[in-house]
Amino acid sequence: DAMVIQNPRYQVTQFGKPVTLSCSQTLNHNVMYWYQQKSSQAPKLLFHYYDKDFNNEADTPDNFQSRRPNTSFCFLDIRSPGLGDAAMYLCATSGLEGGRNEQFFGPGTRLTVL
Amino acid sequence: GNSVTQMEGPVTLSEEAFLTINCTYTATGYPSLFWYVQYPGEGLQLLLKATKADDKGSNKGFEATYRKETTSFHLEKGSVQVSDSAVYFCALAWVGQFYFGTGTSLTVIP
Numbered sequence: 001d002a003m004v005i006q007n008p009r010y011q012v013t014q015f016g017k018p019v020t021l022s023c024s025q026t027l028n029h030n031v032m033y034w035y036q037q038k039s040s041q042a043p044k045l046l047f048h049y050y051d052k053d054f055n056n057e058a059d060t061p062d063n064f065q066s067r068r069p070n071t072s073f074c075f076l077d078i079r080s081p082g083l084g085d086a087a088m089y090l091c092a093t094s095g096l097e098g099g100r101n102e103q104f105f106g107p108g109t110r111l112t113v114l
Numbered sequence: 115g116n117s118v119t120q121m122e123g124p125v126t127l128s129e130e131a132f133l134t135i136n137c138t139y140t141a142t143g144y145p146s147l148f149w150y151v152q153y154p155g156e157g158l159q160l161l162l163k164a165t166k167a168d169d170k171g172s173n174k175g176f177e178a179t180y181r182k183e184t185t186s187f188h189l190e191k192g193s194v195q196v197s198d199s200a201v202y203f204c205a206l207a208w209v210g211q212f213y214f215g216t217g218t219s220l221t222v223i224p
Binding site for chain 1: 144145146148150152155156157158159160163165201203207208209210212214215216217219
């Protein structure tokens, strides 16, 4: 089945220690998104890629970076995690930027910062 | 601008009760509308969608109708089950932007 995969499902890191979360997709979608979600709040968009074009949300902290080496993979790097960065991180894909299509979500990575 | 306003939770229902979760939207154009469901510890799953006025989305006994005149997309189910306990998000998509409601937590008790 075509899907969005996130690894790991659970990640524990220490305060200030860099961490990378990964996302892969078999849907061959052009657009990939990273969201941060806290305590069953609505997901908050961090950034998205249309192909290799990177689009950062204005209020995304500089501490968050992303890489998309190819269509299938996208990474979220948190350079110096703080306690406030503990959250669920969701990756999503969509077939067309600028459209009205649904987004397909992965299962999420739960990040704990000690 | 574009936004989604969703009924506040939490909602607690007995099994087999009727469910309505209200959702209204503001949009500058003609968005697509969605309901997503999130089970504990999981990502969001698309429950149903509608892409134009008067469309009815349906899945797993849930329904929602895209009402342009009232700018609404209320979620309904005739008889809820314990397994429907989850958080439900209403969302709209327009020119590549996604807007989520705040989510409504539903608990169904036997």
